[in-house]
Amino acid sequence: MTPLETILVVGIIFLIVLFMGHPLAFTLGGLGIIFGATLWGNPGVLNLFVRSTNNLITSIAYASIPLFIFMGAVLERSGAADDLFESMYVILGRLRGGLAITTVVICTLLAAASGIIGASITVMGMLALPSMLKHRYNPELATGTIMAAGCLGTLIPPSIILIIYGAQAQISIGKLFAGGIGAGLVLSGLYIAYIFVLCLLKPKSGPAIAPEEAGKYTSQQKIVLAIKSILPTLGLILMVLGSILFGVATPTEAAALGAVGALLIAALHHRLNWQMVKEASFATMKTTAMIMYIILTASMFTSVFLGLGGGQVISGIVNGLNMNRWLILSVILFIVYIMGMFIDSYGVLLIGVPIFTPVVYALGFDPIWFAIIFAVMIQMSYLSPPFAYAVFYLRGIAPKEISTAQLYRACFPFMALQVISLIILSLFPAIITWLPSKIM
Numbered sequence: 001m002t003p004l005e006t007i008l009v010v011g012i013i014f015l016i017v018l019f020m021g022h023p024l025a026f027t028l029g030g031l032g033i034i035f036g037a038t039l040w041g042n043p044g045v046l047n048l049f050v051r052s053t054n055n056l057i058t059s060i061a062y063a064s065i066p067l068f069i070f071m072g073a074v075l076e077r078s079g080a081a082d083d084l085f086e087s088m089y090v091i092l093g094r095l096r097g098g099l100a101i102t103t104v105v106i107c108t109l110l111a112a113a114s115g116i117i118g119a120s121i122t123v124m125g126m127l128a129l130p131s132m133l134k135h136r137y138n139p140e141l142a143t144g145t146i147m148a149a150g151c152l153g154t155l156i157p158p159s160i161i162l163i164i165y166g167a168q169a170q171i172s173i174g175k176l177f178a179g180g181i182g183a184g185l186v187l188s189g190l191y192i193a194y195i196f197v198l199c200l201l202k203p204k205s206g207p208a209i210a211p212e213e214a215g216k217y218t219s220q221q222k223i224v225l226a227i228k229s230i231l232p233t234l235g236l237i238l239m240v241l242g243s244i245l246f247g248v249a250t251p252t253e254a255a256a257l258g259a260v261g262a263l264l265i266a267a268l269h270h271r272l273n274w275q276m277v278k279e280a281s282f283a284t285m286k287t288t289a290m291i292m293y294i295i296l297t298a299s300m301f302t303s304v305f306l307g308l309g310g311g312q313v314i315s316g317i318v319n320g321l322n323m324n325r326w327l328i329l330s331v332i333l334f335i336v337y338i339m340g341m342f343i344d345s346y347g348v349l350l351i352g353v354p355i356f357t358p359v360v361y362a363l364g365f366d367p368i369w370f371a372i373i374f375a376v377m378i379q380m381s382y383l384s385p386p387f388a389y390a391v392f393y394l395r396g397i398a399p400k401e402i403s404t405a406q407l408y409r410a411c412f413p414f415m416a417l418q419v420i421s422l423i424i425l426s427l428f429p430a431i432i433t434w435l436p437s438k439i440m
Contacts, residue, residue: 340381
């Protein structure tokens with residue numbers, strides 16, 4: 001068979017096995033071995049997988065992943081998010097849409113403190129959703145805000161997605177973190193602006209809390225409450241990100257600092273005990289094992305895919321389009337979007353980076369800029385039906401009266417905002433590239 005025919009067979013079999021419901025890691029690893037032994041016919045394919053495993057477990061770039069996950073797991077159990085929501089609720093509650101805006105602000109802080117998507121959506125689903133529904137918020141606005149803002153951790157450092165991207169594409173993780181800050185704040189700002197305008201035009205979508213409820217605290221008490229709740233988390237964020245961006249520590253060293261800082265915050269909230277540390281450690285082991293296993297099997301699959309000529313086929317197709325480079329980039333991003341509808345974020349990342357990165361570099365796009373644009377597409381995949389992972393995270397804790405169809409509908413306005421962010425970041429690439437060029 002020609003390389004094109006081979007790749008078509010690989011793609012069709014992959015989709016069939018994936019739609020049969022098998023876990024992504026087993027699908028990628030199993031098909032990688034089968035295709036390597038049959039279609040490629042390379043007797044050294046098993047040795048290739050051994051080398052992939054060795055490269056994975058000896059890469060220092062991945063050492064920060066369990067530390068950042070542990071930091072997020074401890075913060076999730078420390079009560080920091082509870083205090084943040086209470087203080088922001090008191091400060092912004094009198095504003096139309098104030099509870100939804102509060103949710104976006106806290107999710108932005110949580111993203112900068114942990115970078116774990118599932119944790120942010122789950123925590124805010126338990127804290128913010130009952131409060132918004134109690135104050136008669138539109139259910140789709142309430143749930144859409146939680147799902148979209150909870151996914152900001154894909155962009156705002158310390159993003160696990162950016163760590164893996166940097167390790168795969170051999171790009172400085174510190175530069176990716178610096179680039180992700182601007183893009184993450186753009187998205188966060190778009191969410192807040194959308195909520196504000198929507199509630200201004202349709203006040204019933206996000207009514208303000210009652211004056212008597214807002215009057216429980218004096219202005220001085222509000223300031224004290226905000227300082228007590230925000231300063232510890234903000235201090236942790238500045239310690240972790242500042243040490244990376246100013247070259248004081250590597251991402252791995254900063255992750256270790258973050259883990260210690262999270263334990264100190266838990267102690268300040270009187271939540272530091274053996275049970276909490278044990279639960280956080282088990283959660284870290286499970287999440288790390290899942291991520292690393294997908295990284296390993298995806299590396300196996302993409303190695304065989306590229307060995308079968310997949311990279312050359314896709315490069316040939318894209319280069320043969322004879323279009324403006326921005327149109328070619330749009331085609332690539334559309335393919336990534338379609339992949340994200342059916343494959344989880346780590347699968348999209350680990351399959352897409354080796355295939356599309358060389359093509360994009362050949363087109364002359366900045367590597368840091370494209371990496372952040374890719375991360376925005378991955379964030380969109382969390383909201384994209386049918387396998388919208390943010391929907392499934394929230395479905396587990398949302399009230400039964402909110403249907404799954406409502407959760408899907410709630411995603412669409414925020415997906416439109418993500419598309420707008422792509423346009424803004426394309427028109428003004430310095431939003432991404434300026435900070436890495438100045439600091440790193």
